[in-house]
Amino acid sequence: MSAQIHAFLCLQDNIGVLIHDPKTGACAAIDAPEEGPILSALAEKGWMLTDILVTHRHRDHVQAVDALKSRTGCRVVAPAKAREAVPGADLWVREGDGVLVGTLQARVLETPGHCADHVSYWFDEDSALFAGDTLFTLGCGRMFEGTYAGFWHTLQRLAALPDDTRVYCGHDYTLSNARFALAADPDNGALKARAREAEQAKAEGRFLVPTTIGQEKATNPFLRAGEPALAKTVHKEGASPEEVFQSLREWKNRF
Template identity: 85%
Template sequence: MSAQIHAFLCLKDNIGVLVRDPNTGACAAIDAPEEGAILAALAQTGWQLTDILVTHRHGDHVEGVEPLKRRTGCRVVAPVKAREAVPSADAYVREGDTVHVGGLQAHVWETPGHCLDHVSYWFAADRALFAGDTLFTLGCGRMFEGTYAEFWATLQRLASLPDEARVYCGHDYTLSNARFALAADPDNEALKARAAEAEKAKTQGRFLVPTTIAQEKATNPFLRAGEPALAKSVHKEGASPVEVFQALREWKNGF
């Protein structure tokens, strides 16, 4: 049986996710934005928390780690580069490691860009990527550390995943991302349809998480920085994709 996955809102606009192995009952939270919302999701599903997989050190992703560990005795896995922010983790992981949640297996990818300690968890058998604040529906994270070249390389790596791969991100920024994407890529018909879908979902109390790699390659301006239309929108015709990506990201910062 494949993984059971439940996504829900935490804090103001964080996305919480539970990943469960139905064969063993093992259940992991991807990050822990807040204890209460995760406990409510566990109560709703009837699942029991056995693990927390941390993507990066920022407070809105780890503030629930300590109380949940005290309450449930769950195992905490965190990036080795985030050791100081998550001192109680039971295991620290880096590029090339694997993590098991019951019989489910996740590959650990170091995905610098939003911050240097960021990792993503790729459950290859389930075609599910937990990308934290690296790749969002119609957007990408703000860059706090590192270089644009590093961030672009990370996004290119994620874009190389199978088209059907589902992407679970760390925030629901979809409507604001859609507004920027339409400003940057106004003639993209697939994007227009996706933005309309996001508006409809909002009125119905839904959010467009997960998205897929195929949808993001077609509509996300940050994955499309190699396209002439995006270069033109930032007046960088003929520039390298990483230069176009940098211009797009800096435009989005002030959008």
Template identity: 75%
Template sequence: MTAQIHVFRCLSDNIGALVHDPSTGMCAAIDAPEEAPILAALAETGWELSEILVTHRHADHVQAIGPLKARLGCRVVAPAKARDQIPGADVFVREGDTVYVGGLQAHVWDTPGHCADHVSYWFAADRALFCGDTLFTLGCGRLLEGSYADLWHSLQRLAALPEEARVYSGHDYTLANARFALAADPENEALKRRAAEAEAADKDGRFLIPSTIGEEKATNPFLRAGEQALAKSVGMEGAPPLAVFQALREWKNRF
């Protein structure tokens, strides 16, 4: 049986996710933004939390680790690069490691750029990517540590996944991302449809998470920095994709 995945809101705009292995009953939370919504999601699904898989050290992704671990005794898996900054972590992982949630297998990928310790979890058999604050629906994380080359490399690595791979990001910034994407790529018909879908979803109390790699490659300006339309939008025709990406991200910072 394949993974069962349940997504829900935490805090003001974080996205919580539970990954459940029906064959063993093991269940992981991706990050721990807020205790109450995670407990509510567990109650709704009937699943029992056995693990927390941490993508990075920022407070809005780890602040509920202590309460959840004290209440439920779950194991906490965290990036080795944040060893001293994630209290309560039991296991530390890095590029190339494998994490198991029961019979489900996740590959650990270093995806720096938003911060130096950021990792993503790729459940290859289930075509499910949990990428924290690296890649968002129609957007990407803000560069806080490292270089634009680091973040661009991380995004390009994720973009090379199969087009049907589902992208579970750590925040719902979709409407704001759509407004910027339309400013940067105004003639993109697929983007126009995606933005309208996001508006409709928001009115219905839904959100467009997960997305897919295919959808992001067609509509996300930060994955399209190699396209002439995006280079033109920042006045950098003929520039290498990395330079266009940097200009787009800096524009988004001011948008």
């Protein structure tokens, strides 16, 4: 692994992330929630912004794009389906496209569910996935567009990535996600330990980003909708994983 990755808070609970290529000095911000914290993080690390990789069109992920581009001259990469929301992008990407940050190579995965234009950036050689608001530590995004079956397919696709893949998400919702996960999957020992870890991290001013695909498969109820214990919790014994996922996500909306 050659990438250097730095995660930090923006706005109230957005996660800002920088990925830096030490070979070339190239550095990308994943989304642009807030200009000030991103500039501070760049100064702290001594990195120069060359790229912004946009995951989706929602304002709390793109509102600082224009200011950062004007200040740094960076290239902006955005989903082709979000063209109207990020009109100043320099490169529009779709499923299967490759994106270089210096010598670091990402593959674009279309990951609809939270919204229709959402993409994730998978740096395979660096075992890093930038999942935006699709997959969170112990949770997943609220569904605004599409179908629950489509969102479940997206999450299953991410779950099929190698277990050691580090997952950088777009928000720190870990404690609220943990409370819901424990309500949905109360007998999960790995989840109980992860929830304690989240509490400790919060007390120490940290957050559990990144997580890993392996950790999420063991503890995230939205990736475990095919497990009988989750189906039983939502009174959907014998139902399809898609139906269980829908019940879980609708319950979380009200939780």
